Amino acid sequence: MMSGRRTELSVSYTDDPRVVAEQRVEDYAQHAVPLTARVPRFKLLMANWSLLSAMVWLFYGALVSTLYGTRQAVIGLVLSVVVYSILNWFLTAWAIRTGLNPTLLSRRMFGTYGATLTALLIAASTTYYAVFESSVLAEAFHIHFGALDIRWWYLIVIVAVLPLMVGSIQTWMDRINGYLLPIYIVGIIAAVVVAAVQNDGGSDWASFAGVVPPQARPLPGWLMTFCVYMGIWLLMATSLEFSRMGRPQDLRFHQHVTFGWVYYGWMFLLNGLAGIYLVRTVLPSDPTAEVGVVQAIVQTLGLWGVLLTVVTQTRVNTLNYYLSSINWGRLAARLFGLRLPRAVWVVAVAAVAYLLMLTDVFSSLQKVLAWQGVFLVSWIGIVFTHFVLTPADRRNGPEFRPGRLRAVTPGLGVWVVASAVGIALTQSPQQFPRLSPLAPVVALAVSVLLYAVVLKLAPSSLLRREGDLSDEVDDPWAARLACHVCDRSYTAVEMDRDPAADGAPICAACGEVDTAFIQAVRTESASGAAIPAAES
Structure with missing residues (x-):
């Protein structure tokens, strides 16, 4: 408990130069991003748009077209663009307003420990995508x-791109992707044009009906396509991770372009159409080839196709390595108090990626997508439901300071239950032939309904504490306070008073691992009754 003495606040209104230097690479992975660290719109645009050139978007387009036919696939793609754009419109605004990454943002819903599952899910998913995209390059x-065995190509690819993977949003992710984007655009257009010329324009790509007969489909092809793309709602968490670095004055631009309909229209629809055309035109006799897109590009453009693949995979892996390393770092810091430079986690991700590349990554793609998709859809369902039903958090941002929240909340139980239902349906196509393909939709519905009930009836995740340090300064976004543990000054938005140190300020990162602070907070909050749901 805090003694009668209360440490006086020493407030500054300039950035701590040590923090600025450290966070240029770490990108405030454990902290709220201050307004002074937000980046210009074009820098953020180029950093996030590194994902546009992933071969996996061409692969998905070719996959759903092969299964359900081009027309059904295109309808599903357009529907996906619309839904992604609508949800991201709101989530992007929330992240820019609060400066919080997905893990910090979801602490209010799942608790300080429960939210680590968010970091684990994003870290594992982006590591897997790094494996997939690196494998694509090795295959090219x-x-x-x-000449060489494929395993040597795996190693060469991992080692060669490693130096390029340590950039951050604030440093040069935007520059490398900005330089390479025109090459990607010209290369994809060239591949499509050359494929058309080589085949005299003859291709059934637009009228292809799919290898799965209509009578064998439990649901319309467009709906099954949409469900496949629900498996990559990871992109919404990715958008939260990047949009927290956006400036408030650039909000509308980011909602429309950087993370909105322009972004998803290009990524899903245009890339999907290119993948459909290339595979149906170049490999019509083997449309289900797992590396069909790569084969089509390399066969069409030769060495230039290999160089195009190098460009696309380098761009997208800057994002994969960035997200995987930053989230593995968050996970280790929260669970084990282990804080290492992000460069160390980049090397660790590279080592794990190489080991996973030795497995048959392409054959496992569908199962991995299905499982991770269910978890991510359930996560989005809960986060968005909280956004809609909690006006105070929608306006001011959810509480994320570790000294103000419970370790685990009923929301975590909702996430687990909804995901379990979705996975059970995914694994039971024989028992539930119609519901199994709809597993992501069912998981979404379960997560929304159950969390709405929990939000209404269960005790709040907030701890009852004395006062609030952010109310003691004129402007919590402008004011900087020194943490008594790490001796670094951060914005007052994330600072709390430490009952174990006479109320001295402590930052969000130190608060989650400082045992004396955690114990003192538990003692202080235990003296009060739980906050009813109606007051939260």
């Missing part, structure tokens, strides 16, 4: 050059 080298 192997197809064109042969």
Whole structure:
């Protein structure tokens, strides 16, 4: 408990130069992003748009078209663009307003420990995508050059791109992706044009009906396509991770372009159409080839196709390595108090990626997508329901300081239950032939309904504490307070008073691992009754 003495606040209104230097690479992974660290719109645009060139978007387009036919696939793609754009419109605004990453943002729903599942899910998913995209590049080298065993190409790809993977949003992720984007655009257009010329314009790509007969489909092809793309709602968490670095004055631009309909229209629809055309035109006799897109590009453009693959995979892996390393770091810091430079986590991700590349990554793609998709859809359902039903958190941002929240909340139980229902349906196509393909939709519905009930009836995740330090300063976004643990000054938005140190300020990162603070907070909050749901 805090003694009668109360440490006086020493407030500054300039950034701590040590924090600025440290966070240029770490990108405030454990902290709220101050307004002074937000980046210009074009820098953020280029950093986030590194994902546009992923071969996996061409692969998905070719996959759903192969299964359900081009027309059904295109309808599903357009529907996906619309839904992604609408949800991201609100989530982008929330992240820019609060400066919080997905893990910090979801602490209010799942608790300080429960929210680590968010970091684990994003870290594992982006590591897997790094494996997939690196494997695509290795396959391109192997197809064109042969000679070496594929395992050597895996190693070469991992080692060669590693130096490029340590950039942050604030440093040079935007520059490398800005330089490479025109090459990607010209390369994809060239591949489509050359494929058309080589085949005299003849292709059934637009009228292809799919290998799964209509009578064998439990649901319309467009709906099954939409459900496949629900499996990558990871992109909404990705948008939260990047949009927290956006400036408030650039909000509308980011809602429309950086994270909105322009972004998803290009990523899903245009890339999907390119993938459908290339595979149906170049490989019509083997449309289900797992590396069909890579084969089509390399066969069409030769060495230039290999170089195009290098460009696309380098761009997208800057994002994969960034997200995986930053989230593994968050997980280790929260669970084990282990804080290492992000460069160390980049090397660790590279090592794990190489080991996973030795497995058959392409054959496991569908199962991994299905499982992770259910978890991510349930997560989005809960986060968005909280956004809609909690006006105070929608306006001011949810509480995320570790000394103000319970370790685990009923919301975590909702997430687990909704995900379990979705996974059970995914794994039971024989028992539930119609519901199984709809597993992400069912998981979404369960998460929304159950969390709405929990939000209404269960005790709040907030701890009852004395006062609030952010109310003691004129402007909590402008004011900087020194943490008595790490001796670094952060914005008052994330600072709390430490009952174990006469109320001295403590930052959000130190608060989640400082045992004396955690114990003192538990003692202080235990003296009061739980906050009813109606007051939260």
